[in-house]
Amino acid sequence: MTYKLLPYRQSTPRVDSTTFLADGCAIIGNVTIKSNSSIWFNTVIRGDVDRISIGSNTNIQDLVVIHTSRKDGGYVDIGDNVTVGHSALLHACSIEDNAFIGMQSIIMDESIISEHAFIAAGSLVPAGSIVRSKELWMGRPAKYVRMVTDAELKFMEENARHYVELSKEHQLARDEPLNEI
Numbered sequence: 001m002t003y004k005l006l007p008y009r010q011s012t013p014r015v016d017s018t019t020f021l022a023d024g025c026a027i028i029g030n031v032t033i034k035s036n037s038s039i040w041f042n043t044v045i046r047g048d049v050d051r052i053s054i055g056s057n058t059n060i061q062d063l064v065v066i067h068t069s070r071k072d073g074g075y076v077d078i079g080d081n082v083t084v085g086h087s088a089l090l091h092a093c094s095i096e097d098n099a100f101i102g103m104q105s106i107i108m109d110e111s112i113i114s115e116h117a118f119i120a121a122g123s124l125v126p127a128g129s130i131v132r133s134k135e136l137w138m139g140r141p142a143k144y145v146r147m148v149t150d151a152e153l154k155f156m157e158e159n160a161r162h163y164v165e166l167s168k169e170h171q172l173a174r175d176e177p178l179n180e181i
Contacts, residue, residue: 003027003039008048020167022062034080038167040064047076055080055097059163063087069109081160085121093125096133100156105142118148118156 008029050068102121120138
């Protein structure tokens with residue numbers, strides 16, 4: 001295994017033993033990751049200047065960068081059953097339960113992505129934005145487009161479940177359990 005859990009100052013990442021950490025990911029400092037989540041290949045989660053919390057059953061896909069800010073409220077909170085797509089960037093923001101962040105999206109400081117909200121691939125959510133529950137936003141800058149459909153809600157739920165299952169398969173293939181820290 002070549003993932004890295006790196007302490008910074010007095011903080012060491014706390015990762016639940018059921019979490020899958022793919023090769024190449026780096027988790028630094030004041031980071032907490034709860035049960036059955038997955039951190040995929042070459043992702044960087046850097047809790048060096050404030051805290052980062054990732055809930056249960058959440059998937060942080062390949063090449064994602066998550067970082068904090070030195071400003072008050074510069075932490076990152078990510079809820080349960082969240083999907084963060086490949087190559088997304090999350091900076092000092094809050095992502096509530098069951099939200100979906102599309103591939104290569106950028107979520108800027110102090111933005112709040114509410115429960116069941118959907119950010120389309122490639123979107124840039126400006127600093128301080130509030131995306132309300134079940135809203136679909138897209139664009140650069142991202143703007144409200146419409147409400148999420150029932151089919152999209154089902155897709156979001158199924159995707160989160162799929163990644164829990166996929167991470168278990170990867171862990172079995174690796175044949176080496178993660179020791180809880």
